[in-house]
Amino acid sequence: MTLPEWMALAAALLITRWIMAALRRRYGRFFRHPTAGWATALLVFLSVLAVAAPLVAPFPYWLQIDIVRLKNHPPSWTYLLGTDLYSRDVWSRLIYGARISLAIGALGMLVALTVGTVVGAVAGYYRRWVDAVLMRGVDIGLALPRIFILLMAIALWERLPIGVLVLVIGLTSWFGTSRLVRAEVLSLRERDFVSAARAVGAGPARVIFAHVLPNAAAPIIVSAALGVGNVLLLEAGLSFLGIGLPPPQPSWGNMIADGQHTLLHAPWTTLFPGLAIALVVMALNSVADALRDALDPREEST
Numbered sequence: 001m002t003l004p005e006w007m008a009l010a011a012a013l014l015i016t017r018w019i020m021a022a023l024r025r026r027y028g029r030f031f032r033h034p035t036a037g038w039a040t041a042l043l044v045f046l047s048v049l050a051v052a053a054p055l056v057a058p059f060p061y062w063l064q065i066d067i068v069r070l071k072n073h074p075p076s077w078t079y080l081l082g083t084d085l086y087s088r089d090v091w092s093r094l095i096y097g098a099r100i101s102l103a104i105g106a107l108g109m110l111v112a113l114t115v116g117t118v119v120g121a122v123a124g125y126y127r128r129w130v131d132a133v134l135m136r137g138v139d140i141g142l143a144l145p146r147i148f149i150l151l152m153a154i155a156l157w158e159r160l161p162i163g164v165l166v167l168v169i170g171l172t173s174w175f176g177t178s179r180l181v182r183a184e185v186l187s188l189r190e191r192d193f194v195s196a197a198r199a200v201g202a203g204p205a206r207v208i209f210a211h212v213l214p215n216a217a218a219p220i221i222v223s224a225a226l227g228v229g230n231v232l233l234l235e236a237g238l239s240f241l242g243i244g245l246p247p248p249q250p251s252w253g254n255m256i257a258d259g260q261h262t263l264l265h266a267p268w269t270t271l272f273p274g275l276a277i278a279l280v281v282m283a284l285n286s287v288a289d290a291l292r293d294a295l296d297p298r299e300e301s302t
Contacts, residue, residue, distance in 0.1 A: 033290035039283035046280065050098040057092035062248040064088055072266035082268040084258055088248075094272055097250035101277075104166055104251070105232035111170025112231070113177060113224050120181025121208050125189055135182070141175045150238065162245060165238075169231055177223050184216035191215075218291075225288035229281040236277055252277050 031037055049056055059065065070087040073079055081090040123134040153168045188194065189212065197211045213220075238244040239253025240260075247254065252273040259269025 033293055035286040036290035039286035042279060042283045043287065046098055047102065049095050050102055053095045053099055057095045059089040059092045061088065061093045061096040061250045072262055072269065075268055081272050084269045085262055090269060090272060093250040093255055094276060097252050097255055097273065100245060100249060100251040101232055101235060104162070104169065104235045105228045107166045108169040108173060108231040109224055109227040111167060112173035112227060115171065116174030116177025117181050117213065117220060120178035121185050121213060124182040124185030125204065125208050125212065138175045138178050146172045165244065169234055173227065173231060180219055180223055181216060184219060185212055188212050188215055222288050222292045225284055225291055229284035232277065233281060
């Protein structure tokens with residue numbers, strides 16, 4: 001596994017640990033959600049496949065098996081999901097593509113979550129001119145078309161490295177999170193436990209990160225679950241347009257782009273990566289809904 005993939009795995013484990021710590025005894029409410037079980041199982045299954053890709057994939061993702069005889073070969077026992085225009089095994093590329101797509105989704109959302117949480121917490125806690133300056137910056141970021149920023153980045157690099165792509169996506173995705181965190185911090189900063197922490201001499205940083213943010217974890221976690229799906233869709237769109245990862249590295253977006261010209265007579269080349277994107281995004285939305293229900297304090301007595 002490459003360094004970004006290891007980082008994505010570590011990020012996923014940290015996010016999972018944070019979610020489980022926040023849920024604690026609320027697992028029952030989480031899994032009572034009608035779609036939480038299958039959504040969680042699907043995400044775990046795809047994550048395991050992505051990590052174990054060298055063991056599960058029958059061919060390397062770059063291998064052109066037989067460019068003459070096996071171009072756009074339909075699904076069979078040997079090639080479970082068929083082959084693409086360049087005679088590469090679609091199943092192998094789908095699994096390796098899960099590594100890239102899920103890694104970018106997790107890492108991009110981790111960057112956005114970190115920046116958005118810090119900016120929103122500082123703005124909500126200090127208020128006054130700090131809040132005004134930071135929130136006007138957020139307004140500017142929301143007003144700028146994200147595609148314009150991405151095109152500026154592409155002008156600097158002919159092909160975006162995966163690390164730069166993650167940073168660009170993450171640094172253009174945190175504005176909504178900052179507004180959410182700011183609203184939560186504004187409502188929490190006047191609570192008694194915050195006043196007590198200040199009374200015993202806790203500094204602003206300790207109050208924010210040790211007392212305020214843990215109590216605002218529920219909406220942040222839900223936002224993160226939804227954000228991973230949004231980042232994954234954005235990466236897929238960029239790769240489809242040819243401004244994402246360079247070939248032959250597979251992502252679900254550039255797999256769809258490779259098969260768009262053969263859609264009529266070889267639909268499997270686009271069907272399966274498109275289906276993977278749709279299922280992952282729906283699963284993330286279902287997990288976010290279940291987390292919202294499980295972490296809602298109004299449901300505590302039910």
